[in-house]
Amino acid sequence: MASESRAVVAALQGRQFTFTSERAWAAYWAQALAGAAERGARLAVLSGSPGWDEVWEGPLAEAGQLARRYGLYLVADIGPQRDEDGRVFPCLHVFADDGSLVGAQRQIHLSREDRALMRSAGEELHVFDSPAGALGLVVGADAQVPEVSRALTLLGAEVLVHVGVLRERSEGAWLAQLWREVQANQMFGVEAYPVGTGLVGRSCVLAPVEMTPDGRGVLACAENADAEAVVAAELDFGARAALIARYDILAEMNLPLYRQQLLSLYRKESRP
Amino acid sequence: MSAWRDAVLFHVARALIRWRAGLSAAQGWLARASYPQAIPPDEDKARLRVAAVQFPARLFASPADYARECHAWTLRAVEAGAQLVVFPELVGFVPLLGLVPGIEAQAARATSGAGEAGALAAVTRLLAPSATRVYRFTFQNLSRRFGVHIAAGSAIAAGRDGTLRNTAYLFGPDGFEMGHQPKAHFFGLEFGMGLTRGGFVQVYDTPVGKLAMPVCMDYTYPETARIAYLLGAEILLNPSADINADYNWHYQLRGVWSRVQESPCYGVHAMMVGDVLGMPFRGQSAIVGPVGLVGGDGILARADACDGGELVVADLDLAALREFRRGLSVEPRWDWCARHLGAIWERRSL
Numbered sequence: 001m002a003s004e005s006r007a008v009v010a011a012l013q014g015r016q017f018t019f020t021s022e023r024a025w026a027a028y029w030a031q032a033l034a035g036a037a038e039r040g041a042r043l044a045v046l047s048g049s050p051g052w053d054e055v056w057e058g059p060l061a062e063a064g065q066l067a068r069r070y071g072l073y074l075v076a077d078i079g080p081q082r083d084e085d086g087r088v089f090p091c092l093h094v095f096a097d098d099g100s101l102v103g104a105q106r107q108i109h110l111s112r113e114d115r116a117l118m119r120s121a122g123e124e125l126h127v128f129d130s131p132a133g134a135l136g137l138v139v140g141a142d143a144q145v146p147e148v149s150r151a152l153t154l155l156g157a158e159v160l161v162h163v164g165v166l167r168e169r170s171e172g173a174w175l176a177q178l179w180r181e182v183q184a185n186q187m188f189g190v191e192a193y194p195v196g197t198g199l200v201g202r203s204c205v206l207a208p209v210e211m212t213p214d215g216r217g218v219l220a221c222a223e224n225a226d227a228e229a230v231v232a233a234e235l236d237f238g239a240r241a242a243l244i245a246r247y248d249i250l251a252e253m254n255l256p257l258y259r260q261q262l263l264s265l266y267r268k269e270s271r272p
Numbered sequence: 273m274s275a276w277r278d279a280v281l282f283h284v285a286r287a288l289i290r291w292r293a294g295l296s297a298a299q300g301w302l303a304r305a306s307y308p309q310a311i312p313p314d315e316d317k318a319r320l321r322v323a324a325v326q327f328p329a330r331l332f333a334s335p336a337d338y339a340r341e342c343h344a345w346t347l348r349a350v351e352a353g354a355q356l357v358v359f360p361e362l363v364g365f366v367p368l369l370g371l372v373p374g375i376e377a378q379a380a381r382a383t384s385g386a387g388e389a390g391a392l393a394a395v396t397r398l399l400a401p402s403a404t405r406v407y408r409f410t411f412q413n414l415s416r417r418f419g420v421h422i423a424a425g426s427a428i429a430a431g432r433d434g435t436l437r438n439t440a441y442l443f444g445p446d447g448f449e450m451g452h453q454p455k456a457h458f459f460g461l462e463f464g465m466g467l468t469r470g471g472f473v474q475v476y477d478t479p480v481g482k483l484a485m486p487v488c489m490d491y492t493y494p495e496t497a498r499i500a501y502l503l504g505a506e507i508l509l510n511p512s513a514d515i516n517a518d519y520n521w522h523y524q525l526r527g528v529w530s531r532v533q534e535s536p537c538y539g540v541h542a543m544m545v546g547d548v549l550g551m552p553f554r555g556q557s558a559i560v561g562p563v564g565l566v567g568g569d570g571i572l573a574r575a576d577a578c579d580g581g582e583l584v585v586a587d588l589d590l591a592a593l594r595e596f597r598r599g600l601s602v603e604p605r606w607d608w609c610a611r612h613l614g615a616i617w618e619r620r621s622l
């Protein structure tokens with residue numbers, strides 16, 4: 001549940017680099033975070049990863065320091081997690097505005113690239129409370145599997161956060177990512193994409209189409225797909241509650257149908 | 273006394289509607305109409321031409337007029353080479369409200385609130401048996417005489433237990449019903465119509481591909497398309513009738529377009545349009561596919577306008593779809609879905 005009825009959030013669209021150090025990573029993001037803080041953001045989402053394959057949770061301390069310095073919650077890809085068995089998990093981290101680590105969300109469904117890198121899949125979903133609403137993190141390819149966003153919504157998330165990579169310039173390729181999930185679940189969405197060679201920066205803040213003035217479901221979007229940007233917008237949780245009062249997607253789910261038919265299909269398709 | 277009077281009025285009105293819904297004139301007209309034959313589908317089911325009818329709704333006071341209109345759209349589709357023709361939701365009900373004596377005056381008197389919902393439920397119960405009989409008769413004739421597969425949108429079907437369901441029908445080129453699909457999720461007007469939700473999703477393996485036909489709002493829910501996809505569907509037929517004076521394209525993108533991006537299939541979205549009894553039906557019929565398969569914005573064809581009749585035609589490459597599915601980068605972990613969604617649904621059901 002959002003602790004405030006309105007909150008500004010920001011997607012920070014950065015350039016995809018392989019950083020030379022944690023300090024360099026922090027120095028790069030400081031300016032954009034200052035811009036987000038100036039606009040009153042309570043939550044900032046960083047695009048892209050530090051670019052290191054062999055460093056686990058690299059700039060952990062630096063990310064916390066940035067969150068504290070700018071007084072906002074921070075969602076960032078600071079590199080994958082590694083467990084005691086040596087398995088490597090793509091994930092996103094959440095830092096509170098006092099600099100503490102709130103938690104991490106591992107990616108649940110892997111892409112071909114993830115499998116080629118010998119990544120492992122996470123299991124549990126988490127919802128993180130923040131001053132910008134309850135956050136559900138959609139990591140990488142999880143945006144293509146609607147069960148993830150649906151489960152996060154049913155677990156109480158109010159804002160879906162996605163950090164991914166976009167390589168197609170068409171409007172359809174972009175709408176097929178988090179926008180689709182935001183509409184299906186009557187959620188807010190914050191989506192951060194990096195820019196760079198072969199990458200399309202279309203970072204955005206999303207809402208159900210009924211809540212946006214032009215009916216497109218977009219509260220703010222990067223104007224230039226090739227340039228760094230701070231994309232910020234205000235989320236109105238009261239307006240979202242009013243929308244849900246008019247039609248509540250979750251309340252109208254056909255649970256007997258899902259339990260009887262979809263569940264058995266999931267089980268049938270499950271690998272041994 | 274009031275209940276007795278209402279019962280008498282109900283039976284009188286139903287008898288009058290039955291009389292107006294007599295099929296002999298429609299039968300005569302359909303027997304005289306022309307029927308160029310549809311091109312049979314490929315034996316290997318690799319390619320297919322489909323047409324979505326953006327049906328301009330108005331009231332028909334006679335089954336013959338209704339049959340003439342449905343024939344005209346099917347003829348256009350067949351002449352355009354369509355092998356599968358898709359009509360919109362409630363094409364077997366809304367236009368046939370014209371069979372109800374004085375319906376326009378009743379609608380003009382209607383006020384919002386519980387009274388209107390009750391009146392709507394009463395009209396639905398009155399009309400549904402006759403309207404569905406006219407509808408089935410019409411589309412069985414059209415599919416058989418043109419030799420074409422018709423996904424004939426939907427009508428209000430009465431069950432043996434007296435329940436009413438918004439049900440989509442598929443008719444084969446021999447005129448027989450190949451399948452049906454009751455709507456499983458409701459929106460807006462339907463809550464006042466006294467309808468019962470459907471409890472299954474079916475996929476029909478036909479000479480024009482593996483078809484599923486959930487109805488309109490069903491596609492707002494990823495679960496519906498997911499069931500169809502896991503059952504092997506290749507084409508999701510989406511009959512719709514949206515009452516939305518503020519329509520824009522992004523409203524509509526939340527439906528089957530979104531679903532085929534996550535459950536890779538082709539989608540055929542047929543909309544009812546026009547103003548009937550104060551209800552502004554809006555939408556742009558479209559034939560869509562996964563962005564990664566069909567390119568661009570995932571749209572093969574789309575109606576130009578949201579408020580006028582139009583035929584939307586496109587070719588589907590089912591062989592390419594099958595190849596696309598084999599090359600998907602993300603393999604959903606169905607075991608994870610079973611564990612987590614299953615547990616959440618269980619908790620919500622308690």
